[in-house]
Amino acid sequence: MVQNSNSSSNKPGSARVRRKSEARRLEILRAAARVFRRSGVAAAGMRDIAEEADLSPGNLYYYFAGKDELLFFCQDQTVDRMLEAAEAARASTLPVADQLRAVIRAHLHYTLEELEGATAHLEIDMLAEDLRRPLIEKRDKYEQAVRALIAKGIKRGEFAPCDTALVARAILGALNWASRWYRPDGKQSVSAIAQGLADYLVRGLAGPPKANPNANTAPARAISGGQT
């Protein structure tokens, strides 16, 4: 009389199966991120991604709703990781310079390394409003965190006064641009690059506090049009 065999094993998502499927999704995200990094988001075609992930173009849509969703997940994961790193830095008790160095290292790690979803981030313009908005918010939050870090360093006297908004953007630009020239088979490891950039970018903040008439240390305000 066991007619209704709803014994939880014939629904499309038993535990083992869902795990396998989830693994495939991550593989695909990694592949997509590789293609995005390699060709740029706009030039990356679904065909390219499918080929990189070793499946047919149509089959991509079994796992993701479309290019938008693929790009969104890539970006979202990356920004989430960066936000975590920024928060961890903020909570630490090290000198602010070290906090900032940690954020820089994390940024490059997440941007350049072969993690699932890691994209030369923030090519967001092609996304539909629904998906773009939350990413922009997170991105702005991250930029604010970097600005706050710089402001904290100034307040503590570790850094010289400066236009925190401008400098934060300079730092983020230097970091984001790295994905344009970095080659995985190059001479320098990501760690070495991170070390070098952190040294240079932090050194520009420190030094003997010298009066700067243009300095703007006002509390950071979100500038939504900005691009990290």
Add this chain to the structure above:
Amino acid sequence: MVQNSNSSSNKPGSARVRRKSEARRLEILRAAARVFRRSGVAAAGMRDIAEEADLSPGNLYYYFAGKDELLFFCQDQTVDRMLEAAEAARASTLPVADQLRAVIRAHLHYTLEELEGATAHLEIDMLAEDLRRPLIEKRDKYEQAVRALIAKGIKRGEFAPCDTALVARAILGALNWASRWYRPDGKQSVSAIAQGLADYLVRGLAGPPKANPNANTAPARAISGGQT
């Protein structure tokens, strides 16, 4: 009115026509650059450019062979100007820090300002090999010039030793990224931005000459895969 009134004075060869034609080409280049900057190269359509230049899509092809050529001229002009600026700096007798500041200011000026051909530059990947190669060469030459400037500063004792390749790329990244967040109707003028970025980016080079074991001051070599 009676100038050059030969039989066929409006064939593409006559002097006046050539002059008018050349002027129209520049207008179109300016329009194209605006669209490239506004939407990104990949998202910019020939229709958009035609509309911005106030002519029909078909007519664009009378002046330019295609999108590639338009993009090429935009980029080429920009890089030429930057190379000039770099050369002028090199030839100057000012302190190296000032030379570098001048290059930075010129870079932002040519990148952000409303000049014909100025594009949020270096979206070169979509170009065919023929057109891409010379641009890459010029771009590398420019990057080398910046590295050489830094190396000169180090040799003269003005700058602390550092990995010149890495730092040059950091600087260029910070500058190029500016076209992503700069808004013509924003609060800061291009000059103010240039001033602020130059201050920060040069300050990271100077400072008390401190021994840096990782420093790499080997003579600059072109790395063709790199992207300025």
Add this chain to the structure above:
Amino acid sequence: MVQNSNSSSNKPGSARVRRKSEARRLEILRAAARVFRRSGVAAAGMRDIAEEADLSPGNLYYYFAGKDELLFFCQDQTVDRMLEAAEAARASTLPVADQLRAVIRAHLHYTLEELEGATAHLEIDMLAEDLRRPLIEKRDKYEQAVRALIAKGIKRGEFAPCDTALVARAILGALNWASRWYRPDGKQSVSAIAQGLADYLVRGLAGPPKANPNANTAPARAISGGQT
């Protein structure tokens, strides 16, 4: 438990299995009909049908050869029932008006009610020739039966003379269109609707026998291009 316990009792040939399988087929047909009715044949996807029938898309193909076959069985059952109803009416001894009312009621019942296979019927165009032809034949036969009923009423003097082909199509159109506006959760029951439509549609046939010069009471001929 020990019924038919031969060696291989779950091979598709055993009696019990065949019975179970047949039941499953009917469930699926009902589900398919629901989806066809709800979304229209063209918009109904195999995935939708599978979900409605609570099995996987792939498994549908164990029971049916494809969408064509599903649609064919739905339509075929419905038309068969209607033909039966038309035959039963013809064989009855009631007044022709009542015979026609019975056919109308049956038509709506089979079209709107939750019977297996009942589809907002006659979206046949997408079927392959092999399957379409027999359906068209049955459909034409049904249309002929309705025309014959009207003609009988005229011959007996119950109905006024009229163009039987045209009127039959008007009646069938009014009935078939009902599946477009009928909502199962609406105010009127199918029976009430059937009653109301039967009243109206039959009343248009009866009335004082008035001479109609355009009347066409020629023996009904099948018009194969017609759609009931």
Add this chain to the structure above:
Amino acid sequence: MVQNSNSSSNKPGSARVRRKSEARRLEILRAAARVFRRSGVAAAGMRDIAEEADLSPGNLYYYFAGKDELLFFCQDQTVDRMLEAAEAARASTLPVADQLRAVIRAHLHYTLEELEGATAHLEIDMLAEDLRRPLIEKRDKYEQAVRALIAKGIKRGEFAPCDTALVARAILGALNWASRWYRPDGKQSVSAIAQGLADYLVRGLAGPPKANPNANTAPARAISGGQT
């Protein structure tokens, strides 16, 4: 010195050109309507429409934004014409039976004849919300107009009491279904068909006022889910 040659003749729409383009749009609408009628809206492909209109698929998009827009214009024109006919009938001083006959004739004329945009109308479900809503409103308005006509006939004693909503739907169903069986090369002209249907459908309303317990002559209310 006539530099700014904005003499209104080089903009994409000079009078002559716009007229030519507009003519092409109408041709395409007619072609689309033919295909919609022939194959049903869902089965009609842009390829089919393009072929019928004798241009390449891509070129369709020079004239219309997509399938939705094509369908919308077809439907919209048709419903507009029908609404006009209904209004004209309402305003007339003829007997209500004649008013209704005029509406019926117009309906068939606009549905079956080779007018630009005339579609076997009201396959609206595939349209996006933006375009669907206004059509549904117009459609409901038309249905209300027919119901009002019937109610007026009842009030004046011309028609027997009946469920106006149900009867209006029966009439519209009979009319709409005609596009399924009508063949332009058939024996009967559209006028003849219209005459025959009008006769039958109106005759069912008239007759000696006979008490009908189910009668519903309440003022017509819009039933938005309904489908004319």
Add this chain to the structure above:
DNA sequence: TATGAATGAGATTTCATTCAT
């Protein structure tokens, strides 16, 4: 029997480019 995954054909749509005038 049943499933998740895969596929290939085809649909709509976009767009740089060309053509006739």
Add this chain to the structure above:
DNA sequence: TATGAATGAAATCTCATTCAT
């Protein structure tokens, strides 16, 4: 020189169907 119109290739996406297990 300039235009509206046309085209063909490619992009994204859908979906009935099949396959391995």
